[in-house]
Amino acid sequence: MSESRLKKVLGGGHFAVTAECGPPKGADPEVIRKKGRLLAGYVDSVNVTDNQTGVVRLSSLAACVILREEGLDPVLQMVARDRNRIALQSDVLGASALGIRNILLLSGDHQSLGNQPEAKGVFDLDSMQLLQTVRQMRDKGIVLGGDQLSSMPDLFIGAVENPFGDPRSYRVARLAKKVRAGAEFIQTQCIYNITRFREFMAEVRDRGLDGKVAILGGITPLKSARMAEYMAKSVAGMDIPPELIDRIKAVPAKEQRREGIKIAVETMEALKEIKGVRGVHIMAIEWEEVVPELVEKAELLPRPGG
C-alpha cells in the first residue's frame, strides 16, 4: 500500500519540494508521463490541477493515476466548482482506492473565466466545508449526514492560502480557520514580495499556526517582463513589487527568462530561512522543464530517499 511521500518528508523534518503539473487539453496520457519523468527525483510530490481557470482539461484524478504509475507521489487537486457533495465524496474514496495519498482542496476559479462560461457553477460545498468533509471521512469514516463508510480513505489533506489576497486583515484568520477545518499542509499563492510574506509568517507564528500546519511557499518563475506586468495587473491576489518588474525590464528580452529564474531561486533561498515555512511549491505552468534547474540552484538536491 502506498504512502504519502510529502507527509513522510515533512514528518522527517526536511524542507519539502512540490511542483505543479498541468494536464493537457486532450486525451493523450503521454503528455503527463513526459512531465512526470521530467520532475521525478527533483520533487517530493506533484500537484495536478483540476480544470484550472475553468478550462476543460484531462481530469486531475486520471492524471494523478498516470503519474503514480510513473512512480511519483501525486497531490490530487479538487475544486468545489464542478461537483456536488455526492461526486466529491465519491472521488475522495476513488482517489484513495487508486493509491493517491495527497489531496488539495480549493474553491476553484469562477466558471465564467474559462472556456465553458455557460456552465453551472456547482459550489455545493465551499473549500472550507470540503476540508471538513474529507477530514471526517478519513478520521471518522463518515460521509456528510453521518452514514458510516465501510473503509476510510487514506489521504494527507491540504488547502491553499493567498497571503496577498484581500481583505488583508483577514488572511491569517482564514488560514487558522482552514487548519481548524482540517488542513494539514498549505500551499500558498506564488510569492514575489518576500518582505510582505515575512510579515505574514510572523503573524502566522504569533498565532502558533506554524506548529499546526506545514506551510509551503509558492514559487512561479517569471518568463518575461510582460508576464510580470500582466500578472501584476490582471491576476487577482498577486503582489509583484515594482522593483522586481523594473529588474526584469532592465534586462534584454532574450535574457529575461534567466533573470526570472534567478529571482525565483533567490526567493526559494529566502523561504528556506523563514521560520515556519516547511517547503516550496513550484508552479511553473507549461514550463515544467525549469523545475529541475530551480531545485538544483536553490540547493535542494538530493531529495530525501524515496
Place this chain on the structure above:
Amino acid sequence: MISAERKPFGEIKASIRPHRKILMVGCATCVAECAAGGEKEVGLLASQLRLDAVKEGREIEIKEMTLDRQCVYEFIDQVTPVADQYDVILSLGCGAGVQAMAEVLPKIHIVPALNTTSIAETREAGVWLEDCRGCGDCKLDYFADICPVTRCAKGLFNGPCGGSKEGRCEADPDAQCAWQLIITRLEETGRTASMDEVYPPANWARKQGKGPRKIVREDQRA
C-alpha cells in the same frame, strides 16, 4: 422587488408573429418599480410595435392594460372579459404573472415580454441590484446581512476566495466582493468572532425543493 428586464424587441416580435390583435398586460408592482413592465413600459413597447407594423405595412391592434398585481387572480379577472377578443396576450409581468394569467386563461396564447431575473433592491434611481435568490434558509444575520448565496459569485459560506482584489470580484471586476463587504462590516461592528467557526454545508434541498416549492397556510384558506 422581483427584478426583470424587457426582452430584446426582435425576440418579442417573433414570439407574437403573426397575430394582429394583441392585448398587452403590464403589472404595477415589482416590474413597474424596476422600469420593465409597468404602465409606462407597456406604452413604450406598444408604441414600438405599432410603429414597426406601420413601417412594414402590417395591420396591428393593441390594447394596453396594467394590473395592480399580475400574480393575483382577483386582478387578472379584469382581463378575463376581454381576453378572447385578442389573438394573443403579451404579458409584461414577471414569470409568476405570466403563469398566473395562464392558470386563469389556459386557452389563451400568452407570451412573456420580460426575462425575470431575481429579487432586487433599488440601489439608486435606475440601478437594481440582486440581493436574494430564494434559498429558503435565510441566515443573513450570520453574514452581516449580506447574502453570500446571492452576492458572492461562488456562493461561498466561508469566504473570501483568493480571487478577491481590492474589494472586487474575480468573476466580475465591476462587482464588489461580498466577502470583503461582510468582513468589513463585521470588523466595523466588532463581530468578527462569528467568522471563526466553519459554517457547515448548506441545505440546498430548501432551495431546490422536489419541484416547485409551495407554501400552504390553512388559516388563510377559504
Place this chain on the structure above:
Amino acid sequence: MEANQQGVRVAIFFCRQLDPDQDTHRRLLEKELGPRIRFFPLPCSGRIDPLHFLKALETGSDKVYLIACPEGACRYGQGNVRARKRLSYARGLIEEIGFAPESFELIYAAGPLPVSIDTLSRQLLGLGPARSPAVRQAPGSPAIPEKKGETVAVKHE
C-alpha cells in the same frame, strides 16, 4: 431628410424657459406650416419621456426635435442633462425597430436667454423669416433683441 423639405412633418418639444412668450411665437409657424408642425412646450426639457418621442412618430411626425436650454443654464439644475439620456434611450428603442436614430434630435439653444421659439425653429428647419412681421410679438410684450444673421441655435445631438 431635410426638415424643410416639402411634406416632412415635424414635432418640436421645447423648454418653456427658453421663451416666456412661446405661446405667441409658436403660432407664427403653426399658421404657416399648418399640420406639418406641432409644438409641445415642456416645463423643462428634463421632463421629456421616451414615450413622447415615440408617440410623436406614431401620430404622424417624421422628425422630432427637443430644444433644451444651454448647457449649464437649466433652471432646475440637471434637466437638460437628463434630456440627453432620455433621448439616447428613445433612440435605442426606435433603432430596435429599424428607424434611424436621427429621427430624434436634441438641440441646445445658444445663450443668452430668452430667445424666440419662432427664431429657433426657423433656423432649425432652414426656413426664412416670418411672413407677417407685424404678428411677431403680442402687443405690449417687451421687444426681444435679435441680431440679424447670427445663429441662435447651437449644438445638435
